[in-house]
Amino acid sequence: MASTINASSTANGIVSTADASGILNIQSNGVNTNAQAWAQWSYASGSTCTVNRSYNVSSITVNGSTNDFTINFTNALPSQYYAIAGTGGQGSGNLNCLSVPAQQTAPSTTSLRVNIVYQNGNFAGSNTYNSVACFG
Amino acid sequence: MAKVIIYTNQNGGVSVCVPTGELPIETVLTKDCPPGAIIVDDSTLPQGDDALFFDAWKLDGTTVTVDFPTAQAHYLARYNAAAVAAGQTRQNNTYAGIENTTSDSDWQAKVAAGRAAIASATTTAGLAAIALPQSE
Numbered sequence: 001m002a003s004t005i006n007a008s009s010t011a012n013g014i015v016s017t018a019d020a021s022g023i024l025n026i027q028s029n030g031v032n033t034n035a036q037a038w039a040q041w042s043y044a045s046g047s048t049c050t051v052n053r054s055y056n057v058s059s060i061t062v063n064g065s066t067n068d069f070t071i072n073f074t075n076a077l078p079s080q081y082y083a084i085a086g087t088g089g090q091g092s093g094n095l096n097c098l099s100v101p102a103q104q105t106a107p108s109t110t111s112l113r114v115n116i117v118y119q120n121g122n123f124a125g126s127n128t129y130n131s132v133a134c135f136g
Numbered sequence: 137m138a139k140v141i142i143y144t145n146q147n148g149g150v151s152v153c154v155p156t157g158e159l160p161i162e163t164v165l166t167k168d169c170p171p172g173a174i175i176v177d178d179s180t181l182p183q184g185d186d187a188l189f190f191d192a193w194k195l196d197g198t199t200v201t202v203d204f205p206t207a208q209a210h211y212l213a214r215y216n217a218a219a220v221a222a223g224q225t226r227q228n229n230t231y232a233g234i235e236n237t238t239s240d241s242d243w244q245a246k247v248a249a250g251r252a253a254i255a256s257a258t259t260t261a262g263l264a265a266i267a268l269p270q271s272e
Binding site: 064 | 150167
């Protein structure tokens with residue numbers, strides 16, 4: 001990951017910095033406002049997972065055919081109390097949702113375990129447009 | 137073919153870690169995976185019908201195979217869940233005054249035959265060929 005550090009300060013308190021690892025932090029009064037990590041991936045079936053694009057994500061682990069994924073961060077996040085946003089992909093006639101945490105595994109600074117589930121809570125099947133973004 | 141990292145997970149199955157390319161796979165191996173994880177070419181993983189039974193995969197040394205009794209048990213559980221869902225739909229139809237196309241006794245016999253076929257199957261192809269129960 002690039003380690004270029006650009007810093008600027010404005011009158012409204014917005015500061016753009018990057019730490020030694022190269023993670024860009026756009027801060028407002030000391031609070032990070034941008035995504036610290038994100039990924040978009042597709043899942044066909046079995047173990048077939050394709051990570052299409054990502055930022056600060058070193059790998060995605062498929063833990064089973066129950067749409068159980070671990071997102072591993074390249075550089076640790078500042079805190080385990082980050083906000084998580086995401087999509088559960090495209091199902092066949094079902095509403096798919098991102099569910100956190102998977103397997104009662106609490107989010108950590110180094111990884112995040114998620115499930116993709118149907119609206120009734122059952123595990124979803126193959127889906128194309130899974131994504132997650134972590135803020136904070 | 138892409139390189140992935142595999143290891144035996146906490147459920148006794150196989151997890152497949154897909155690097156994003158931000159870090160060398162050797163770094164991902166040590167950073168994101170437990171001791172004993174190995175790097176393999178994804179073309180060496182079970183393919184075809186064997187790939188459908190990801191939760192029954194078993195890592196033995198450097199080879200991943202399908203544990204057939206586990207695959208059989210998982211498919212039976214999936215079959216039974218589908219039978220329950222289909223049965224509920226049939227029951228709802230009855231209450232709503234909508235005639236099911238197959239009589240209860242014929243439908244039950246068909247479901248039982250499928251269950252027997254799962255018990256007598258000897259390959260994943262044989263399992264995959266057994267259709268899950270549907271409301272008729």
